[in-house]
Structures are given as C-alpha cells and as structure tokens.
Amino acid sequence: MSGNTTSITTSAAVGVSGGYEGDSFALKALIAFFAGLTIYNSVELIVLIFATFHTYSGVYFWSLLVANLGLIPYALGFLFKLFEVLVGDAKWVSLVLLTIGWYAMVTGQSVVLWSRLHLLVVGETGGRILNYSRWMIIVDAVILHIPTSVVTFGSNGSLATDRFVGAYNIIEKFQMAGFFVQEVILSLIYIIEAVRILQTSFQAHTSRRLIHQLILVQVVILVMDIALLSLECASLFLLETILKGFIYSVKLKLEFVILGRLVTFVRGDEAHRPSQTPRSRSIALNQDGLRKSLGGHSEEVEDIQEFVDVNKLGYDPSHAIPEISARPHRKADPDDLEAIMRT
Structure with a gap:
C-alpha cells in the first residue's frame, strides 16, 4: 500500500513538459474524474x-459567467495534454485551451470577488478601496x-526545454503565491466591511448568525487556496x-451562497429600517450597490428581484430549479463591463 502511494506521489511531480x-x-483515474467533475x-x-439573473449585464454577471466558462477549456486542455490526445x-491546441481557460478562471474569480465588494463598500473611502x-x-x-x-509554452517546446522547465518551477510558485495574496486581500476587505455593516444592522437577531456564515464561507475558500498553494x-x-479546476468550480458555487445571503440581508434590512436615519441611508447605498453589481440601475427597477430571482438563491445552489421568466431579458451590452470597470 505504501509503495503504491509513493508511486502516485512521485508520478504527480512530473507532467510540466509533455503528457503523463x-x-x-x-x-489516471483522478485526472479523468476531476476533469469531468x-x-x-x-x-x-x-x-x-x-436562470438566476434577470438582467444579463453588470460586472458581477459577466465575471461569474467568464470564470465559469474558463473552467471548460482549462479542464479539456489538461485532459488533452496529459493523456496526449493531441500530438505533433x-x-x-491543448496549451492554448488550458491557457485561455486559466486566464478566465483565475482572474475571473478575482473580478468576482472585486465586484462583490460593491455590495458593502460605500462613500469616498469605499471608492478608493474599489479603485486600488x-x-x-x-x-x-x-x-x-x-x-x-x-x-x-517553452517547457513544451523543443528549444532549451530543461531551462524553461526550471524557470516554470520558480515562476509557477511565484504566480500562485501572488494570486493567493490577492484573493486574501479581497476576502479580508469583504470580511471587515461585512462585519462592520452587519453589526449595525436593524436585523440584530439575525446579523450575528449571518456574519458567522459569511466568514465561514470565506475561510473555506481560503483553505482551498492554501491547499493548492501547498501542492x-x-x-x-x-x-x-487536476484539483485546481475542481476547487475553482467549488469556489464559484460558494459565490451563490454568499450572494443569496447578502440579497436576503439587504432586502430584509430595507424592510426593517426607519425611514430617515443615517444608517438607513447607508443601507440604501448598499442596496443600490447591490443593484449595480448585479447589472441594474436604481431608476429602472424598484426591487432587487428585478435582477436576481431570490427564490433561486438558497443554500444549495446545485439543486436550484430554473423557472422561465415572463419578463424578457435585456440583451447584454458589450460595453457594460468596460463601463463598470471605469467607475
């Protein structure tokens, strides 16, 4: 048993150049299983x-979509590469697929985290945080x-392959650490702002539990990042x-848990708050930030459900049942993402 484990571990250390x-x-079974998953x-x-978004626009919608789409070429690219499906x-083609998928998956995940900050940070300080x-x-x-x-690409070429492989082993560790630090920073900003807002919420009886749930989800995401970095x-x-694509897909699923909790909180706090208080105006700003992050504009609709079907944002997004909306979807504007990124 120990000999088999040692063989798997040794084999797993190769594969940078060429296939497995x-x-x-x-x-081999793990590669196929996690790629398929x-x-x-x-x-x-x-x-x-x-099925969840009513309006197909906004940085949150597009970042979620792009990050999810990136999972497919990433998984297929590594399947083709490691099993040498495409030769010569x-x-x-395998390298192009996995590279494109990697770009969309990793940076797309970071943009998802960034767009979620719009739900919480407000005012001049919040604007600087979002810009930085x-x-x-x-x-x-x-x-x-x-x-x-x-x-x-150099590690899989025919010129100075060994040098490229050596450089890859250094640069890969550096870039993974860099993206890890980036996600930690975004997650910490989110946790600090969430705690600050929820502690002053008018829903005092549910705020503490919600804080714990949101922080727990963030901790789970960071633990998965640490596991990847350790490997x-x-x-x-x-x-x-083979684990990276699967872990990023789980992290994106957890985004729906977070989104569902925040939508429920903002709508609930809006219903409970007094009409004229400084805190009520802060909650209103956060609700407007939610609308903008989900692709809407406060002058176009009167409720968050115009953008997101709250009934589909429960705790188990994998069992959500799509419903056909009677309201026609607005066509996505190619300039929406660029416009939002400039704000």
Missing part, C-alpha cells in the same frame, strides 16, 4: 447563472499570467493541476 507517461491507474460543475453553474503540432483593488487585479494579471504562459510548493504539479 506514468503507469499509475489511480492517477470540473466540466460538470461549470455547465451546472452556467445554467444556474442564466496539434499539442499547441481594481488596479491590483489588472497589474497582477499582467505580471503573473504572461510570464507563466511564456515558460509553459505547488511541494512540486506536485499533476495533483495541483
């Missing part, structure tokens, strides 16, 4: 996104994605690769 050439059936979760989440010049964190995501995407892509630091490339 080992003979471990267990590792990632694709399944992605398709399920895409259906859930279109066709191997570059937005530039952090943009800069990290450039300095972390591009060098990793260069050494990934990478141990140079277990295959294990880290």
Whole structure:
C-alpha cells in the first residue's frame, strides 16, 4: 500500500513538459474524474447563472459567467495534454485551451470577488478601496499570467526545454503565491466591511448568525487556496493541476451562497429600517450597490428581484430549479463591463 502511494506521489511531480507517461491507474483515474467533475460543475453553474439573473449585464454577471466558462477549456486542455490526445503540432491546441481557460478562471474569480465588494463598500473611502483593488487585479494579471504562459509554452517546446522547465518551477510558485495574496486581500476587505455593516444592522437577531456564515464561507475558500498553494510548493504539479479546476468550480458555487445571503440581508434590512436615519441611508447605498453589481440601475427597477430571482438563491445552489421568466431579458451590452470597470 505504501509503495503504491509513493508511486502516485512521485508520478504527480512530473507532467510540466509533455503528457503523463506514468503507469499509475489511480492517477489516471483522478485526472479523468476531476476533469469531468470540473466540466460538470461549470455547465451546472452556467445554467444556474442564466436562470438566476434577470438582467444579463453588470460586472458581477459577466465575471461569474467568464470564470465559469474558463473552467471548460482549462479542464479539456489538461485532459488533452496529459493523456496526449493531441500530438505533433496539434499539442499547441491543448496549451492554448488550458491557457485561455486559466486566464478566465483565475482572474475571473478575482473580478468576482472585486465586484462583490460593491455590495458593502460605500462613500469616498469605499471608492478608493474599489479603485486600488481594481488596479491590483489588472497589474497582477499582467505580471503573473504572461510570464507563466511564456515558460509553459517553452517547457513544451523543443528549444532549451530543461531551462524553461526550471524557470516554470520558480515562476509557477511565484504566480500562485501572488494570486493567493490577492484573493486574501479581497476576502479580508469583504470580511471587515461585512462585519462592520452587519453589526449595525436593524436585523440584530439575525446579523450575528449571518456574519458567522459569511466568514465561514470565506475561510473555506481560503483553505482551498492554501491547499493548492501547498501542492505547488511541494512540486506536485499533476495533483495541483487536476484539483485546481475542481476547487475553482467549488469556489464559484460558494459565490451563490454568499450572494443569496447578502440579497436576503439587504432586502430584509430595507424592510426593517426607519425611514430617515443615517444608517438607513447607508443601507440604501448598499442596496443600490447591490443593484449595480448585479447589472441594474436604481431608476429602472424598484426591487432587487428585478435582477436576481431570490427564490433561486438558497443554500444549495446545485439543486436550484430554473423557472422561465415572463419578463424578457435585456440583451447584454458589450460595453457594460468596460463601463463598470471605469467607475
């Protein structure tokens, strides 16, 4: 038993260059299983996104959609690469697929976290936080994605392959640590703002429980990131690769849990608050931030349900039942994401 485990661990440390050439059936089964599970979760989440959002616009909608779509080429690219489905010049198709999927999946997840901050941060200070964190995501995407892509393609080429593999082992650890720190920063901002707002909520009897639930979800997300980073630091490339897509799909599923709790809270606090108090105006701003994050404008609708079907945002999003809305969906404007990113 221990010999088999050692074989799997040793085999998992290779795979940066070319496909998987080992003979471990267990590792091959894990690769296929987690790739299939990632694709399944992605398709399920895409259906859930279109069933949940009434308005197909806004940075939150588009970031969720793009991040989920990225899971599919990422999983397929690594399946093709590791099992050497595409050989010769066709191997570059595998690398292009996994690279495009990786960009959308990783930076898309960060944009989802950033867009969620609109639900909580308000005022001039909140505007600065959103602006600084937005530039952090943009800069990290450039300095972390591009060098990793260069050494990934170089490691699978025919010129100085060993040097590229050595560079990959260093740069990959650096970029994973960078993206981890980025998500920690975004999560900490979210937790601090959530605690601050919920502690002054008019729903005092439910605020404490909601704080614990939201923080627990964030902790689970960070623990999964730490697990991936640990595998990478141990140079277990295959294990880290096959788990990454699955973990990101779980993290995106948890976004629906968070969204459901925040929508319920904001709508409930709106119903309980006095009509003229400083705190009521703060809650109103947060509700308006929720509308904007979900793709709407306060002058166009009067309730959050115009954007999100709250009935589909329960605690178990994987069992949500799509319903056909009688209201026609607004067509997505290609300029919506760019306009929101400038705000």
